[in-house]
Amino acid sequence: MAIFFNTIPPLIFDMPQKMPTKKWLAALVAHHSPLQKIGNLNYQFCTDEYLLALNKKYLKHKTLTDIITFDLHEKEDQISGDLFISLERVRDNALTYHVPEMEELRRVMAHGLLHLLGYGDKTKIEEFQMRHLEEEALQIWRDRQKT
Numbered sequence: 001m002a003i004f005f006n007t008i009p010p011l012i013f014d015m016p017q018k019m020p021t022k023k024w025l026a027a028l029v030a031h032h033s034p035l036q037k038i039g040n041l042n043y044q045f046c047t048d049e050y051l052l053a054l055n056k057k058y059l060k061h062k063t064l065t066d067i068i069t070f071d072l073h074e075k076e077d078q079i080s081g082d083l084f085i086s087l088e089r090v091r092d093n094a095l096t097y098h099v100p101e102m103e104e105l106r107r108v109m110a111h112g113l114l115h116l117l118g119y120g121d122k123t124k125i126e127e128f129q130m131r132h133l134e135e136e137a138l139q140i141w142r143d144r145q146k147t
Helices: 018-032 048-059 087-097 101-116 124-146
Strands: 002-007 037-046 067-071 078-086
Touching: 002 018, 018 037, 018 101, 018 124, 037 101, 048 067, 048 078, 048 087, 067 101, 078 087, 078 101, 087 101, 101 124
Parallel strands: 002 037, 037 078
Antiparallel strands: 067 078
16 A cells, blocks of 8 residues: 655645544545455645646646546556645635534545545536545544544
8 A cells, every 4th residue: 555645846734643644534435345455546746737637638628627637547346546646726725614624534535435436526416425434534544543
């Protein structure tokens, strides 16, 4: 299992609780897809500007977003990917939804991982399911912190 947290300059950020976060992400994979293993998950923390450039180049979207996930798996029983997260979007969303910034960051991290596990969010039904799964992931985090 290889889960990495990187920051793309000029941003400076150090992911807090790295080991508990890695274990939580691994638990989410085991919960949703017990037959799959984690290859490489690269969480790349960046600015709005950087993520917007990726959004335009690869997805042909001209809007800000909080995460873009690139599926890089090479084996059917393994998940791997690059997950780019705008910390500026996370901060703004946390303010908008009146939640702590780290909770919103974990929600976004889970969101990207859920995409790698095959969950979509294009239709209303998929979006509803995704919100439910994000909340479930956050509850798993909270429960793990109690023990």
